[in-house]
Amino acid sequence: MNQKKISIDITESFEEEITCEEIMEESTDLIEKVPANLNSYFKKVKEESEIPLETVNKTISERKKDSKSFAEKYRPKTLNEIMGQAEAIVKIKIFVANYPKKKKAMVLYGGPGTGKTTMAHAIAKAMDAEIFELNASDLRNKNKLQEVLKPAIEQKSLTKLNKIILVDEVDGICAVDRGGLSELLELISITTYPVIITANDIWKNNLSSLRQKAELVEVREINYNIIKDVLINILKKEKLSINDDVLTKIAVKANGDLRAALNDLQTASRLKDPSKFVPDERNRRTDIFNALKLVLKGKPNNDLLKVYDSVDMQIDEIFLWLEENISKEYSGLDLVRAYDLLSKADVFKGRIHKQQYWRFLVYENALLSYGISSAKKNSNCGFTSYQKPTRILKIWLSNQRNAKKKSIAQKYAKLVHVGYKRAMNEFPIIKQIIQSNPKIQQELKLEKDEIEYIVR
Amino acid sequence: MTSEIWTETFRPSTFKEMVGQEDIVNRVEALANSLNIPHLLFAGPAGTGKSTLALIVVKELFKNTWKDNYLELNASDERGINIVREKVKDFARTKSLGDVPFKVIFLDEADALTPEAQQALRRTMENYSTTCRFILSCNYSSKIIDPIQSRCAIFRFKLLENKAIGKVIDRIAKTKDLSISPGTYEILYEGCEGDCRRCINLLQATAAISPAITPELISTIISNAKPKDIKVVLEYALSGDFKNSREKLLDVMLKESISGQDTIKAIQKEIWNLPIEPEVKVKLTEKTGEVEFRIVEGSDPFIQLEALLASFVLAGMGK
Numbered sequence: 001m002n003q004k005k006i007s008i009d010i011t012e013s014f015e016e017e018i019t020c021e022e023i024m025e026e027s028t029d030l031i032e033k034v035p036a037n038l039n040s041y042f043k044k045v046k047e048e049s050e051i052p053l054e055t056v057n058k059t060i061s062e063r064k065k066d067s068k069s070f071a072e073k074y075r076p077k078t079l080n081e082i083m084g085q086a087e088a089i090v091k092i093k094i095f096v097a098n099y100p101k102k103k104k105a106m107v108l109y110g111g112p113g114t115g116k117t118t119m120a121h122a123i124a125k126a127m128d129a130e131i132f133e134l135n136a137s138d139l140r141n142k143n144k145l146q147e148v149l150k151p152a153i154e155q156k157s158l159t160k161l162n163k164i165i166l167v168d169e170v171d172g173i174c175a176v177d178r179g180g181l182s183e184l185l186e187l188i189s190i191t192t193y194p195v196i197i198t199a200n201d202i203w204k205n206n207l208s209s210l211r212q213k214a215e216l217v218e219v220r221e222i223n224y225n226i227i228k229d230v231l232i233n234i235l236k237k238e239k240l241s242i243n244d245d246v247l248t249k250i251a252v253k254a255n256g257d258l259r260a261a262l263n264d265l266q267t268a269s270r271l272k273d274p275s276k277f278v279p280d281e282r283n284r285r286t287d288i289f290n291a292l293k294l295v296l297k298g299k300p301n302n303d304l305l306k307v308y309d310s311v312d313m314q315i316d317e318i319f320l321w322l323e324e325n326i327s328k329e330y331s332g333l334d335l336v337r338a339y340d341l342l343s344k345a346d347v348f349k350g351r352i353h354k355q356q357y358w359r360f361l362v363y364e365n366a367l368l369s370y371g372i373s374s375a376k377k378n379s380n381c382g383f384t385s386y387q388k389p390t391r392i393l394k395i396w397l398s399n400q401r402n403a404k405k406k407s408i409a410q411k412y413a414k415l416v417h418v419g420y421k422r423a424m425n426e427f428p429i430i431k432q433i434i435q436s437n438p439k440i441q442q443e444l445k446l447e448k449d450e451i452e453y454i455v456r
Numbered sequence: 457m458t459s460e461i462w463t464e465t466f467r468p469s470t471f472k473e474m475v476g477q478e479d480i481v482n483r484v485e486a487l488a489n490s491l492n493i494p495h496l497l498f499a500g501p502a503g504t505g506k507s508t509l510a511l512i513v514v515k516e517l518f519k520n521t522w523k524d525n526y527l528e529l530n531a532s533d534e535r536g537i538n539i540v541r542e543k544v545k546d547f548a549r550t551k552s553l554g555d556v557p558f559k560v561i562f563l564d565e566a567d568a569l570t571p572e573a574q575q576a577l578r579r580t581m582e583n584y585s586t587t588c589r590f591i592l593s594c595n596y597s598s599k600i601i602d603p604i605q606s607r608c609a610i611f612r613f614k615l616l617e618n619k620a621i622g623k624v625i626d627r628i629a630k631t632k633d634l635s636i637s638p639g640t641y642e643i644l645y646e647g648c649e650g651d652c653r654r655c656i657n658l659l660q661a662t663a664a665i666s667p668a669i670t671p672e673l674i675s676t677i678i679s680n681a682k683p684k685d686i687k688v689v690l691e692y693a694l695s696g697d698f699k700n701s702r703e704k705l706l707d708v709m710l711k712e713s714i715s716g717q718d719t720i721k722a723i724q725k726e727i728w729n730l731p732i733e734p735e736v737k738v739k740l741t742e743k744t745g746e747v748e749f750r751i752v753e754g755s756d757p758f759i760q761l762e763a764l765l766a767s768f769v770l771a772g773m774g775k
Contacts, residue, residue: 323759327699332773335698336766343750343763350755391706391758398710405713416463417507418653419532419565425718428680429657436664439460 070262074234079122082115083258084226091217092123096194103215105188105195107170109202110219113259116198119219120166123196129162135169142179145187153191163193171199171207181206188213203392211396221256224248230258231265242274249278287311288321292386295322296329300374307369315364319349320389322368328387329380337375341367404453408434411444462660463653466628467508469515475652476620477505480611484509487609488516491556495581495590497566497605499597500613503651506593510562513591517556525552525559532568539569540576548580548588558589566592567599574601581607615650618642624652625659634663639671647678686722690730693765694772701765706758716757720748723764736771743767 076082079089088108095106108116124131132152134145149165157163167184188195195214202211228251235242246268254261268277291307298304308318319342326338345367352360405427412430413423423430434440434454441451459465468474471485487493493513498506514526527547529539544561552559563569569577581590581604590608594600597610622641629636648655661677662669685708692701709719724744727737747764751757 319756319759323762327702331698332696333770336770339763339766343747343755343760346755346759347750347753350750350753354754394706394710398713402710402713413530413533415459416461417511417528417564419530419568421532422502424713426654426657427712429654429661429677432661432664432677432680433461433657436661437460443460 070234070238070266071259074230074237074262076115076118076122077125079119079126082118082122083230084222085115085119085219088217088219089119091215092119092196095215095217096123096127099194100192103213104191105197105210105214107197107199107202107210107214107216108219109199109216111221111256112200113254113257113261114219114221115258116219117166117168120164120168120196120198124162124164124166127162127164128160129164130157130160131164131166133166133168135167142183145180145183149184149187153187153193165191165193165195167195167197169199170197170210171201181210185209185213203396208396212400222258223256224251224254227251227254227256227258227261231261234262234265235269238269240269242268242277246275246277288313288318289386291318292321292325293384295369295373296326296376296384297379297381298373299379300370302370304369304373305366308365315361315368316349317389318368319346320391321386322372323391324389325384325386326372328384330376334376334378338372341371341375345371404450408444408446408450408454411446415444462628462632463656466624466631466656467511468505469512471512471516474505474509474512475623476616477509477613480613481509484513484611485516488513491517493517493560493589495585495608496592497597497600497608497610498591498593498613499595499600499610501595501615501650503648503653503655504613504616505652506613507562507564510560510591510593514560514562517560518554521554525554525556526562527559528562528564530564531573532565537570537573537576540573540580544577544580545584548584551587558587560589560591562591562593564593565595567594567596571601574604578603578607616652617650618645621645621648621650621652621655624655628656628659629669632663633667634659635668637668637670640669640674643671643674647674686719686726687729689765690723690726690768693768694730694732696769696772698765698769701769702762705761705765709758716751716761717748719757719761720744720751720764723761724748732771740767740771 079093082089092106092108095103108119110116121131132149134149149167152163152165170181170184197210197214199207202216228247231247231251235247242265247265250261250264250268254264264277268274271277288311291311294307295304308315311318313321322342326342327335330338345364348360348364348367352358352364406424409423409427409430410420412434413420416423431454434444434446441454446454471481471488474481484496487496496510496513498509500506514522518525527543529543531539544563547559547561550559563577566574577590578601592600592604592608597605597612618641621644625636625641625644628634644655644658647658658674658677659669662673665673665677685704689701689704689708692698692704705719708714709716714722724741727740727744730737732740744764747760750760
């Protein structure tokens with residue numbers, strides 16, 4: 001509310017709109033601090049802003065001349081220009097070459113700034129295809145997709161022979177986009193053009209059916225050496241120079257996110273003395289790493305109770321991170337105690353879900369932070385590289401593998417009047433029986449791939 | 457069409473062919489002959505003839521039209537209230553075809569139904585009693601709510617005895633030209649624990665390798681089918697190697713998609729074979745029970761099992 005009022009006020013008192021916005025950006029901090037005495041505050045803003053007006057104008061004109069951010073300006077146009085993603089690019093080429101023999105859609109997944117969208121555009125260019133893009137800024141509910149995406153899928157390109165459909169940031173399809181995902185799946189099944197989908201997190205529950213329908217290609221985080229090379233290259237082109245230490249710092253801090261590195265580089269290049277540049281923490285993963293470090297290395301103290309507050313992650317996910325990494329720090333009795341506490345926190349988690357009584361969260365949180373920290377007698381100094389949780393991924397992969405087993409067990413269960421669960425339990429023996437006799441395979445009406453699973 | 461799966465080929469189709477459970481068979485046969493059965497509740501362990509007897513009852517009642525008048529559902533697959541509200545009611549509300557004035561629903565593993573579903577079933581059994589009879593089967597009748605038990609005639613099936621299983625083996629051996637070496641009966645009986653279905657499956661899996669059935673051959677089949685990897689998991693833990701133990705556990709559970717509950721069952725059985733002091737075995741068993749309780753209550757099976765492995769590490773250190 002306050003901010004709105006001020007912005008109107010300022011627009012009236014100054015002519016140039018862009019300048020005002022610029023000032024607004026700078027002054028929002030102040031607004032938060034002094035919302036009470038507004039009148040005197042206005043004066044202050046006016047007085048202050050009159051002085052730097054010219055300098056602000058100057059930077060704006062400079063920026064207009066060179067308005068693109070580094071990330072946009074140096075976004076690779078062709079596949080060859082994309083650095084450090086050879087493996088993913090090969091997979092994309094294979095997908096396009098095989099289309100539509102295997103799957104009709106491909107999901108490029110990986111952290112931000114690793115080049116997913118760039119790759120999609122580059123492959124379109126390589127194929128001389130028109131690209132039709134739909135991203136998270138568009139409303140993507142069922143109707144909208146039918147309205148916009150369906151015609152795009154059905155109509156031929158006017159100017160080019162080929163067409164690629166790009167659905168960017170699919171994990172951004174949210175509750176508002178009702179029916180969006182299922183419509184997307186529907187469209188994938190009828191499309192005659194390759195569909196490329198990008199996502200940061202493909203392991204979300206609601207994306208499970210998409211995972212089945214699409215080829216999954218991981219776009220890895222970019223190695224910091226490669227990031228640094230890219231930075232050096234750009235500096236050359238921009239005729240700038242920044243000292244090597246700062247570049248290394250930027251490249252490492254970026255955590256595989258090239259776009260972030262470019263933005264930091266741009267910021268640093270604007271400073272009078274770039275060597276003083278310290279990139280701010282950007283990645284949420286740094287936060288979970290820090291939290292893990294505090295809990296697993298540090299001594300228990302009351303601040304730990306709040307350690308997960310700053311982590312932008314659901315407590316359930318933090319759980320998985322702890323589970324994965326405790327054994328990297330603790331051993332022996334410490335490890336036993338830590339897992340005991342973890343399992344107790346898990347009991348509270350179960351109780352929350354069962355009773356819908358969220359106060360139990362306090363206990364879960366305390367056990368996970370202070371509790372696990374207190375489980376160790378000696379702390380392990382030195383650097384530990386924490387690992388992303390792998391369990392969910394492994395479970396999903398094995399479900400994929402075991403899908404055949406399940407469908408066979410279902411068919412068997414129905415034929416011989418037993419429950420499906422019992423058929424699963426006795427599957428090792430059942431498998432041998434089915435293996436030995438092709439007539440049984442017929443009798444169960446097994447599909448070709450199911451027979452392959454059995455015989456293998 | 458005769459089936460190639462022996463549990464089907466050799467499934468008795470008349471009361472006379474039933475093996476074991478003589479007392480129950482006689483009583484049920486008498487009911488079926490009167491062309492009017494009450495709701496029936498068959499309780500007893502797996503592979504003792506509950507489904508078979510239900511099928512025989514239906515075939516005797518309806519003769520050629522049995523398939524039109526019979527619905528078989530397995531409650532362990534779908535255990536919620538919807539199975540009752542949708543499938544059961546839809547089938548129950550229409551009239552039967554033929555001479556018998558009712559149809560039959562066979563609800564297998566009814567003890568897996570949630571209490572709510574059982575409550576829903578209770579009214580359905582009464583409301584449609586003119587057009588529909590239920591045969592329920594379960595392992596433990598105590599898991600069936602009292603109101604349903606009171607509406608049924610209850611029959612308690614016992615584990616098949618050595619002799620009865622022997623009869624079944626002989627019959628199959630004769631038809632399929634198998635030679636049975638001495639000692640085979642005992643090892644089959646031990647391996648199947650009185651479960652006739654399992655016994656026949658073991659026999660067929662063995663016969664697929666050779667028609668000469670020997671105790672050794674059966675032992676290999678049995679041990680091949682057992683998830684022996686659980687032992688490896690525990691051995692790693694006892695030797696203090698938690699990391700490998702944890703990896704292996706995830707591997708075992710996922711490779712064959714074994715549930716948390718089945719895994720803990722295997723662990724509990726394995727404890728008695730571990731090279732540890734008797735009192736440690738008892739302690740670990742207690743801990744295992746606690747973990748199983750937590751899993752049943754809805755905790756994350758993997759995290760709970762990891763904590764259990766941690767206790768095994770402790771036991772391995774002699775603490």
